[in-house]
Amino acid sequence: MSHPQRAAAFTSDAERTTWHDETLWFVRQKRDKAAYGVPEFQQLRQLASDIKEHTLSRLDEYLEQFERNARANGVQVHWAADADEHNRIVLSIIKAAGASSIVKSKSMLTEECHLNPYLQQHGIAVVDTDLGERIVQLREEAPSHLVLPAIHLKKEDVGETFHQHLGTPKGEKDPQNLTEAARLHLREKFLIGQVAISGVNFAVAETGAVVVCTNEGNADLGVNLAQVHIACMGMEKLIPRTADLGVFTRLLARSATGQPVTTYTSHFSQPAPGRQMHIVIVDNGRTRQLGRPDFRNSLKCIRCGACMNTCPVYRRSGGHSYNFTVPGPIGAILSPNIDLHKHSTLPFASTLCGSCTDVCPVKIDIHNQLYKWRQLIAQSNALPLGKKLGMKLLSWGLARPGLYRLGGKVAREGLRLLPRGLSHAAALNPWAKARELPEPPAQSFREWYQQTVTQ
Amino acid sequence: MSSRETILAAVRANRPAPTSLPGVVDFEGEATVERFTEWLHFIGGQVVQLAPEQPLEDVVRQLYPEAQRIASNLIPASVPVDGQTAIPVLEAVELAVLAGEFGVAENGAVWVPEANMLHRALPMIAQHLVLMLSRQRIVANMHQAYAQVGHTGAYGVFIAGPSKTADIEQSLVIGAHGARSLTVLLR
């Protein structure tokens, strides 16, 4: 299925679409308020972008520096070229620890690598401990948002899921009570988790530390109770200095949810005595993206989700309509790098309104990249044939004024003469499903001009 | 070639033209107790100002009269905790009373290094958390905060308010996995 088909299915529930749109718009408004409240917000965005730009330009050196410092801290560093290798490494660490169950805090990278199903196939029980992640895990769904994984669900849906899996009373839908049930349920898991996996928000080259930002405290709770901590990170998470965290922590939560900072900003650089810490650095297409000058900017992403909250298309089509680990505008520019043909409709799931670019805390020119991916998709023969030929024909005609004048007249006269039942047939003309066509005037502007002005 | 070498070689081949690293910024701003208090309230925490001679223990007892199992290195504790404390013991802690190093006025965060935690999991596993902070130790923003921290150490956390989530319908719920409440005592 393409994005338009999945989006149409989502919008067919008008009431839920309204709810989804308004809920995320509310988050966007909170973001606005937080951004307006910091006079230097726009300077911070530029700084963040520049720091990332610099880091990418010397990424090999920073990776080596980071690795060196992490090793000196007693951390074991692993490198994974792709998702498979990442999963194999994680499994081998878990097996070496003799563990059969693990807890995992939020990590889009492990989603990207499809770690959960892999571990489960190998007999490891995985518990996602972020509340939203746990909800979608119990429902066997993918997260629909970077920061708000269960935002596609209503409290009634969550209530039903918890009733089935956690034994909450049938019909219980109060978020407070449901969260309390999840707290009790997950505490049990934290206490027995032998291995804890976390994501990484930032990796500091000069210290070898990884920084994890959460609101729930689940990453810290999991990691600090387990014998083994595995931090999985995409290689683009590097920043040079501890001081750079000042810039990024000021932007991340404000952009994501409008909070001034996440509840827990946790810095891990050495395992507690007697315990282990591993860091898995993953490529999985990132070096390829780094080699695309038009698109490497996307590697600056700090996964705040602001582009989703602001995107008028995302808000009305839902995260699952993108069918990619990272949905929304940022997903639409990351996914073609992974599989251009499979994700060929995503860069077109946008009006190019540019709001994503304007909220992006690291100034990724998302809408420009959408435009550029469209060009590559067309050049790679990934456009529907009709569209492709149509555009060729249109270009041919529009370079020929005589033909253009004739074509315009034919279109206008045609619309005048066609019976409404035909011109507005939804099957033939998607425009007309919800909209009237313009009423064709008797005369074009150029005809008026010729008669009125040039006479 | 190992994946490490393959990845680094690909980065070298594909990295963009060098750009310079921006200098470290400050942006100044108000480093006041008022601003810190306002933000901590906003994010669900509370600030209690202590009189100069007021005994810490009394204040804690007043604030958390129900708490029986208290872990602390600042007041007499009923649950001794160190890095080796067993998980079930930690899990039963109702209240942890620990020292914060400094607070951040722009967001209500408090820096808590590992050395102040007794056990790394204690600030999160305790049902309630009290952080003791000097009024003199408030910085304006996160730039100043990191300048103050210098090296983040083996483990250290900025804690900003109680644990929270809004994962169900964006309804804010305080007390997700970590502490259900956070009180900062200012002296």
Place this chain on the structure above:
Amino acid sequence: MKVGLFIPCYVDQFFPQVGIATYQLLEKLGVRADFPGQQTCCGQPMANTGCERDAVPVYQHFVRTFQDYDYVVAPSGSCVHHVRKHYDIVEQSGAVQHVRTATYDLFDFITQVLGVTELTGRFPHQVGLHLSCHGQRGLHQANESEMTPVRDGQLSRLLRSIDGLELTELTRNDECCGFGGTFCVTEEAVSARMGHDRVHDHLRNGTQVLTGGDMSCLMHLQGLVRRQQLPMRVLHAAEILNEALQTTVVPAAIGAEQVVAAEQQVTD
């Protein structure tokens, strides 16, 4: 000052009254614009679909058509934005560079080139302004809600200067309408839903006349307004300003019927 009028393809064929209003408004402001008849399109429809290479001959034709003018003026921020931003893929000859910088949206031209920031006229209606995203975020014609809570822009100032005209305060000031070029048919469901939400924001907040600087957005919104039979008229801002500035020009032929009809509706 030699000014070439660029009337986007769909405006030429389906909204001639917008072209006429543009022409007449400029005339009232002392600019006699010329409409070179060999013009076609800016090439945006192909480029936004991913076929900008196919559009190169169209770009070249546009440049040939307009290279001898001091300014190119169009009642469409979107087309102007396309010329300015995306004509970077053809060889940057002197003519191309000139056309890219000399092409102006009508209201940018009025405020920035003519220096007219206030108008004297009357239009006693509540008007809802919908700026196109290409105009708003691309050409920076108005403040963006992503950056600042202050709602301000050159077209809203022009409109506010008109006697009796009251501008609607929207719940969402600058959200996209969902037109998006071919998006409006390839993503029909989301497009229509976005347009629906936009129109109803205006309706809830009292808009009687919905206007903007881009007929493409307005065509889409008008399509929804007419299908849902909402009590709202849709006019390009050039039509409003042209009408407000007490017309002395007698519109001729059939094109005038529509202008007159619009005026009658407005004054009813």
